[in-house]
Amino acid sequence: MSSKSSTDTARAARLGVLKTYKLYVGGKFPRSESGRVYEVSDAKGNWLANAPQASRKDARDAVVAARKAFGGWAGATAYLRGQILYRIAEMLEGRRDQFAREVAEAEGLSKSKAAAQVDAAIDRWVWYAGWTDKIAQVAGAANPVAGPYFNLSSPEPTGVVAVLAPQESSFLGLVSVLAPVIATGNTAVLVASERAPLPALSLSEVLATSDLPGGVVNVLSGRTAEIAAPLAAHQDVNAIDLTGAEDADLARDLEAAAAENLKRVLRPQPVDLAADPGTHRLTAFLETKTVWHPTGSLGASGSGY
Template sequence: MSESSRLSVLKTYKLYVGGKFPRSESGRVYEVADAKGTWLANVPLSSRKDARDAVVAARKAFGGWSGATAYNRGQVLYRVAEMLEGRKGQFAREVARAEGLSKSEAALVVEAAVDRWVWYAGWTDKIAQVVGGANPVAGPYFNLSTPEPTGVVAVLAPQESSFLGLVSVIAPVIATGNTAVVVASERAPLPALSLGEVLATSDLPGGVVNVLSGKAAELGAPLAAHQDVNAIDLTGADAALARELEIAAADNLKRVLRPAEAPDFAADPGLARLTAFLETKTVWHPTGSLGASGSAY
């Protein structure tokens, strides 16, 4: 058979929920085009039911992931970076088509994203030393503050930065022990859906990251109102949608991260995203002859 007569095997993109690759329960898809308008793929158009399923998966995974040692989480995140490093060519092609970049420009973006993932992997067992510590008190007590993960975090990924921005909002959420439900860029979801394939073949437990493709407005509303979602990152929402979701999130006092301006994902990320979804637990422990029992607040 000549090569010219061979049929191409087109890639089927699917959601990543609970460690598996389902299609949307609604059966809906939408077309994704490159920066020039050329068709690239049909991807699932996630429904509210898909969003609820993703929250269930994230909640189920939270106990094991938040209970793992910080060192172990760092090793798992580093393994993801290793897998990304091995698939740089694929991601460079997807980023180039999604963002209208040259091959060399896209390659630099992908390398920056891999480096960003490694950077956050290195912080998993160090962030507690920065934001926690022993507090001076008047009395025979130890007073210790330690950071703990908030819980299930809904993340509206950046609309324009389809891979570096995506990594920059996912990695800090899970590095600190949270689990995530991610709504990929509506216009350029392919790098996010491919990231799901990398996560599935790394050591990351199923459900820690769940990736949905579709409309931010359609999926953001049920996630912001969901009583089992503890926090929401509105980076990928426009001003009108962000305001609407903030109001919905107030119903169960979700933590809300709403950037004041469009983030520069190429800049030094700092620690703001690592600390955005952490809670501080303070423990009082008596010293000396008062005994061994303590109390936490």
């Protein structure tokens, strides 16, 4: 037998090394607390991998990690946040082929269409990175008042945001909902698409090796309804994006649970992912802080400049 034929036989006989996916919480990769996994298939029904099935405990742990990271991330300069997000885009560009393959398998797209989706997602990440130090000029204001005062309004991040990623758009939709949340200084607990979680889980590997502090983004996979319920009711979650809650009854129940501590809620709505995203998602999870400051001496004359 020739060496070539023996090599071919060995290749045919060997078992492939299948990847084991994990959650991403607090900058680390834990297994699901329950040890559960679920099968992920491609658009044709072929098995791709086992993904971790997060539990309520995993959701609570992710909120704790996001809260711990919030102070440092919100307190970082907008310029620094922009630099970190841009670095993530550079790393995504380096793994473009991997994400294109995962998107093609998840969404049943051709290689060229999947690559176009990934290119659009990376471009969108860069776009949001550029907004980090500009949104204050758009959302802030100097307010005219009757008196010798400056009255200034400036945007501040809301806090911990639970994000339900779109179910159908596994990467472009994911970037479209996640990037604006962290660009504006919030921290995120991301619930990946239940049907196509692999691009989100691969994104967590990029985040872990970037300059993004651990806990700023936490990625959970599993049954959307199971994970979203404790997040919507959690008293330390400040806002929730319901984009991935496709079932109307589920969205209504989550919104009702979110009302307990007056969470900001972004309701699910049809989105044209190919269109200019605008600033809507950048301002969705921002609070406005207004301060008064005297313009000068407040003595008897009351004059100022």
